[in-house]
Amino acid sequence: MSATTTEPVRDEPTLSDRIDDVFDRPASVRSLAVLRLALGPVVVVHLWPFLADTLAGTTYEDHFWVRWWGFVPEVPGAVQVALVWTGAVAAVGLSLGWRTRLVAPITFVCVAGNLFLSQHHFRHNRAFLLFLLAAVALADSGRVLSLDARRRRARTGTSPGDPGDDLGTVWPLWLLRILAASVYLASGFSKLIDPDWSGGLVLWDRAVRHQHLVRERVPEPIADAVVDLVTARWVHTITSPIAVAMELFIGIAIWFGRTRLAAIWVAIFFHLSIELSASVEVFSLAAIVALVIWATPSTRDRVAVVPDATWVRRLDWLARFDVREEPGAELRVIDRDGTVHTGGTARWVLWSRLPLVFPFVAVAHALRRVRP
């Protein structure tokens, strides 16, 4: 008597399958390409104070500095000159997508090298910038939106938007997602467990000691009222837990499709409010641009039928739509699951997926939903 076994039918992929997919299944690297475009100027702005110092003839070792590890010998100041200037030039190449596989690692090494010359070069925002540069360097971020892509197309005779033009390995994207989300969670959690922070004492004391800045920036007729408000203890008792909750919400909600758009909008608001109230160098710009990594790494998987495709094509940096122009046609969006959206819903789906207009569309949409 023989027994037969049947392979169990597996509809749902296991965790192991999902992990293998992260490493082995190519997907769109377009979001990292968009990030790459913005990182060039961000790096140049970040390096500018160091560049200015070298132009004035000084390097890090001419003033107080602290080595990171005692066993590392003192690095000559000339090395810093080479690092910051090479990094700045490489950053320009990075944005242009010129020899991306070469200039992206160079940019990372130069920025990291300069940071590790002295402990006092460390800032949390600079560490975050290193994460972004590492991901862009590890992924094939020059596949699209780059001079490299243009050169490849000229050689192979393909054109922009051909299937597979933006496919590459995406484990660096997933790694960056984990690191970026953990930054929000680490920051939020550390404040949550600190009674001085979550109770409002830290923000209140800062506001009291910096009230002169508020008075300088706010018009005279309302300056007194604004200062009274921002220095009131009860205001910070309310707003501090909200600030902590925002960070935790971003770090968690950004992982789920149903809450991702809300998390991104909260993150934009969060970073703009930090930019207005604190000096964080390039962090606000870098963090807002980095939100593109949360776009699903597949392209042109929705169809948008529009009467005039000019602006949609210009603004669809992440190639979320297969845009079809039909003069006189009513706007239609065919979603990933085949659902056909028309009218206001189609407009929302379309405009909310275009990075530049998303923050404004999200607000308008939210207001419309709140109002009866």
Next chain:
Amino acid sequence: MPARAAADAPHSSGVEQHAPGAGAAGSERIVRPRWRARLVRGFVAVVLVGHAVLLVRGYADPHKFFAFQPFNESSTWRADIVRVTADGRRVPIEEPWPGGYDWDELVRWGVLERPGTMRHAYSGLGTSLDFLDDALDWVADHTPEDDETLYLEATTEAYRNTRGPEVRVYRSELREEAR
């Protein structure tokens, strides 16, 4: 979707190709040598574990390097720094210094300049005072024209999130030049 040949993909290395099959129907997968696949997975694991260690370590590290705890305090501090000479005099750093040295010029970092003024504790009290301690040693070691100062001493007055004062004394290493 056609498999992408490595030769047509200038960004791909020679050993990494896309191949159909392996995964869901109609999909394609990146084919790597086994050693490289393990290397990639190992690299990611090391990065994530290292990141987690640094996040946790931040709770014990005054500098909170790579722990992502920004704006963690609203503490303040100031310091009276003196040069203690070989003959026992205590000379404030604001007074003339042999060799014409100037504290602000030597440190040239806003966090530690004008130490006598009460200021916000950059990145927390632990960070600021630890850097002040390092700066005392650095300055003691980078003022070769000063042949009278035996060591530098800072007496700090700090308020941790409005509570205090906490008073501490920091000293630099002894200087050979004044011995």
